[in-house]
Amino acid sequence: MGTELAPTTYRVTRADLLAYAAASGDHNPIHSDDQVAAAVGLPGVIAHGMYTLALAARYVDEYRGEPGGIVELSAKFTKPVVVPAGADGTEVRVSGVLEVRDGVETVSLTVTCGDDRVLGNPKAVLRG
């Protein structure tokens, strides 16, 4: 059955995306420029999928109380996280269910923005 972990909501702003681009080296302008995003058919500037996946990992770290405990992490990028300009940006909500099988802890995550599940089957396996 598993244990439900309390959800956490993370605010995501354009400033966060700029910081992530600088730290990760992914400077695709769809994460910063409205015109470029519109030109490729997006509803607006979107977060890096990897930024959202990093939030999922952060959530698991926060549950554990320390970083570095995830041995496996995976997800599909199913829907974009659109980030409006301004200090409000948007919000990404993460929740999880912890299961233990054969002594191995696995957290199955749910990551949403508005009504959309933005990650498909996000999952973290923890260090034993």
Next chain:
Amino acid sequence: MILADLAGRTFPPTAPYAVTEERLAAFAAATGTSRAVGGPAPTTFPIVVAFEAMTALMADPSVGIELHRVVHGAQGFVHTRPVVAGDRLTAQLTVVGLRQIGGADIITTSSAIVDATGALVCTAEATLVHKADD
């Protein structure tokens, strides 16, 4: 047009990437990840090295990928050990699968990220979706 024989191809390793406290701190700050000085890298940090290998794949003229058509479809990491400051990491990418769905090429890649001794640190698996012509 993506080369049909792309599947199974392994690309040259990336140039060594020096992991520093500054780079780890910047990545942790950008993702809001709690991290002590000298502590392990955030879980998704190896994407920085894997991304270089993926960029090289997408920029290789013999492969035929048009960058503006590429969408990151999925990502996975399997960590052998945490990344720490002082590591010198290289990524070597192999195209493990290539299939077509609805006119899009689905390219499955696996990048072996190794340290200066050649020991495996992390395997980063990325699915790249190369959308069909408009």
